[in-house]
Amino acid sequence: MSKRIIVGVTGASGIDVAREVLELIADTDGFESHLVMSDSAKRTAELECTYGPDALEKAADVVYPNDRIESRIASGTFRTEGMVIVPCSMKTVAGIAGGFSDSLLLRAADVVLKERRKLVLAVRETPFNGIHLRNMKELWEMGADIMPLMMTFYNRPETIEDMVHHMACKCVERLGIEPKCFKRW
Numbered sequence: 001m002s003k004r005i006i007v008g009v010t011g012a013s014g015i016d017v018a019r020e021v022l023e024l025i026a027d028t029d030g031f032e033s034h035l036v037m038s039d040s041a042k043r044t045a046e047l048e049c050t051y052g053p054d055a056l057e058k059a060a061d062v063v064y065p066n067d068r069i070e071s072r073i074a075s076g077t078f079r080t081e082g083m084v085i086v087p088c089s090m091k092t093v094a095g096i097a098g099g100f101s102d103s104l105l106l107r108a109a110d111v112v113l114k115e116r117r118k119l120v121l122a123v124r125e126t127p128f129n130g131i132h133l134r135n136m137k138e139l140w141e142m143g144a145d146i147m148p149l150m151m152t153f154y155n156r157p158e159t160i161e162d163m164v165h166h167m168a169c170k171c172v173e174r175l176g177i178e179p180k181c182f183k184r185w
């Protein structure tokens with residue numbers, strides 16, 4: 001049976017990284033992606049990308065509407081390797097930190113935490129305010145990985161795609177995937 005990774009996409013900037021994460025999972029034998037997108041993620045995709053939310057859905061193995069709270073990923077009995085939320089908005093960070101699971105995406109993250117599985121939060125905002133920092137610290141203390149979508153230069157990127165790819169590789173390796181073309185130091 002393939003290992004399942006839940007991919008949450010929210011309305012922060014950096015939807016390209018989500019698409020790359022989905023493609024890295026699709027390119028890895030033995031893994032499958034379970035995608036849930038917030039409404040704001042769909043809107044942000046339309047605004048900042050040359051493609052819409054359908055492109056992300058096509059890259060995923062299973063897609064769940066965010067209002068279907070009865071979906072499998074809402075239960076801890078559905079086994080997964082964990083969840084990556086990429087990009088992760090400050091609103092979603094607040095929702096998880098507050099245990100406010102009013103959507104499938106937030107419920108899935110809540111379940112991953114309660115089952116003590118891997119939760120990777122590719123957070124994106126700049127600058128952070130005190131609320132953001134407090135919420136992220138709380139989540140880090142509960143075991144989540146806080147992986148801000150930061151530019152990297154040490155790997156000598158030549159294009160934005162190189163930076164996107166590098167960041168996506170860093171996200172999926174936290175969940176047990178060894179990306180084929182990850183340029184390590």
Ligand SMILES: Cc1cc2nc3c(=O)[nH]c(=O)nc-3n(C[C@H](O)[C@H](O)[C@H](O)COP(=O)(O)O)c2cc1C
Binds near residue numbers: 009040047048092
């Ligand atoms: C183009 C665009 C870019 C945005 N970028 C960010 C961002 O980088 N970080 C963030 O926290 N919110 C960002 N927002 C605001 C969120 O989309 C908004 O707070 C939304 O309510 C988040 O909801 P969600 O977490 O359910 O997706 C952005 C909105 C738009 C339209």
